[in-house]
Amino acid sequence: DQQVKQNSPSLSVQEGRISILNCDYTNSMFDYFLWYKKYPAEGPTFLISISSIKDKNEDGRFTVFLNKSAKHLSLHIVPSQPGDSAVYFCAASAGANNLFFGTGTRLTVIP
Amino acid sequence: EAGVAQSPRYKIIEKRQSVAFWCNPISGHATLYWYQQILGQGPKLLIQFQNNGVVDDSQLPKDRFSAERLKGVDSTLKIQPAKLEDSAVYLCASSLQVITSYNEQFFGPGTRLTVL
Numbered sequence: 773d774q775q776v777k778q779n780s781p782s783l784s785v786q787e788g789r790i791s792i793l794n795c796d797y798t799n800s801m802f803d804y805f806l807w808y809k810k811y812p813a814e815g816p817t818f819l820i821s822i823s824s825i826k827d828k829n830e831d832g833r834f835t836v837f838l839n840k841s842a843k844h845l846s847l848h849i850v851p852s853q854p855g856d857s858a859v860y861f862c863a864a865s866a867g868a869n870n871l872f873f874g875t876g877t878r879l880t881v882i883p
Numbered sequence: 884e885a886g887v888a889q890s891p892r893y894k895i896i897e898k899r900q901s902v903a904f905w906c907n908p909i910s911g912h913a914t915l916y917w918y919q920q921i922l923g924q925g926p927k928l929l930i931q932f933q934n935n936g937v938v939d940d941s942q943l944p945k946d947r948f949s950a951e952r953l954k955g956v957d958s959t960l961k962i963q964p965a966k967l968e969d970s971a972v973y974l975c976a977s978s979l980q981v982i983t984s985y986n987e988q989f990f991g992p993g994t995r996l997t998v999l
Contacts, residue, residue, distance in 0.1 A: 813992065
């Protein structure tokens, strides 16, 4: 039972344009959401997070939006850079419990 | 600050053999996690330790998998005997502590296991 879903396995974007990565979840108890970035042969690296009491969190070029009624979150990267090419995982947590990960979206930023 | 260390980075074994992975978390991190990431999937939690006690091992296949965290620092994950479906990347992560609020997890580079 996949509680966190990333329905787009891949995404290609031109350098300088916006990248939008989407994530859906089913468990209404989730109250904390994170995005991790993963390069080949490395472990996931924390990128940005959002608590369920917010609907937006911004950190430089990265913004995460949360729509609780739709159980949907998205990661916006503006402007996209070639170094952003990686696999992005969405993850969710209920309280201080363990993380549930999506299957990942491979982002390719074309120079 | 040193990150989470894992070894070996790669391991190839035949089915029914045994294998062990080692993890050294970030200094001072009380909580340690082992995840299994099968190709094309996201990481799935196998076991979570708080210091040297087990917090959650509900997803650990206990008939073949075992893990320990002696002295609340390093941890080992063992598979005995291995099956073909155990081929995956095994990720170790650590965080400061888990009490009432979420703490960011820091991941190691993982061990890629291939079972032939």
